[in-house]
Amino acid sequence: MDEDVLRKLAERLGPLHAKQRLGIETDSEAQIFGQSLFLLHIGNWYPVPSVIRNTLKLTGLYWRGRRNTESILIKRNDVMFKNLPPLFDGFTILHISDMHVDMNEGAMRRLIELIGGMRYDLCVLTGDYRGKSFGPFAATLEGVARVRAHLKEPVYGVLGDHDTIQMVPGLEAMGIRMLLNECAIIVRGDQQIYLAGIDDARHYRVDNIEKAALQIPHGEFSILLSHTPEVYRQAAHADFNLLLSGHTHGGQICLPGSIPIILEAVLPRRMGAGAWQYHGMSGYTSVGAGSSVVPVRFNCSPEITLHCLRRG
Structure with missing residues (x-):
């Protein structure tokens, strides 16, 4: 552990949050390297990617799936709000999720081509910047920096279940304001909205919606960034108007009709991809710009999303 990174994290997050997150990450890596299989990411269980890859090659589908990962769609989502x-x-809002930059180089080149001339007021990144959930992350930061160079300010982000807290100083140094159970105020003229973000709620379980919402006055318009949409109940009952998330990849390998074979999230299937509603809250689950475990996609094109907020 780099002492300079540890010092910066303690200053940025407070010593307790930094120590807690780093300790949970250390425990997780111990599980990955033999102590337990029950809490692993499927992509960290070494035989899994090669089994999937070889099976797809035998069926002749692998390279088609690889090409599909570079066919990133620009989706548009208009959302109406009375307040x-x-x-x-x-x-x-330009919404980019699940880049997994170090295992999706072709997709990231295509992403950079798409975002260069886009018009938007704010960019948000909803986590999973790296491929694996352990080990070195220098290549991840280099890949994110290449994308960041083509994004307009301001850019806000949250961490995902593949990301280490040690990446935060590097991400913020390149101009991405990370929201780790925190809230930012977005101002236009004499009016404002609130943008909150939580730390990973999926694997490390260090999310704290209550803390993130502390600055938001009752009745004010607010958006929550979470890597996983699985916090939809907590977010709705905390009076957020909009929840933006990713994580699911929409299933990534789907049956015709974009029906996911596996959806790695505990939530209604209708919330697994695209726009949805829960009580009075609007939500959107991005299927992601990158791919996880194996860089292939079937019947589930990668995406970036332009959310347009409308009054009415």
Whole structure:
């Protein structure tokens, strides 16, 4: 552990959060290297990627699946809100999730081509910047930096279940404001909205919606960034208007009709991809710009999303 990184994390997050997250990560890596198989990411169980890859090669589908990962769609999602401040009518958010940059080089090149000329007011990144959930992350930071160089400010992000807290100083040094159970205020003229973000709620379980929402006055318009949509109940009952997330990859390998074979999330299937509603809250689950475990996609194209906030 780099002492400089540890010092920066303690200053940035407070010594307790930094110590807690790092300790949980250390425990997780111990499980990966032989102490337990029950809490592993499937991609960290060494035989799994090669088994999937070889099976697809035998069926002749592998290279088609690889090509599919570079066919990134630009999706548009208009969302209506009664309490949206008038000056934010038409406010557009570019949403990018699950890049897994170090295992999706072709997809990242295509992503950079797409975002270069796009118009939006704010960019949000909802986690999973690296491929594996352990080990070195220098290549991940280099890949994210290449994408970041083509994004317009401001850019906000949260961590995913593949990401280490040690990446935070590097991500923030390149101009990505990480929200780790924190809230930022977005201002237009004399009006404002609130953008909150939580630490990973899926694997490390260090999310704290209550802390993230502390700065938000009752009745004010607010957005929550979470890597996983599985916090939808907590977010809705904390009065967030919009939840933006990723994690599911939409199943990544799907049957015709985008029906996921496996959806790695505990939530209704209708929330596994795209726009949805829960009580009074709108939600959107991105299927991600990258791919996980094996860089292939079938019947589930990768995406980036432009969310346009509308008043009405």
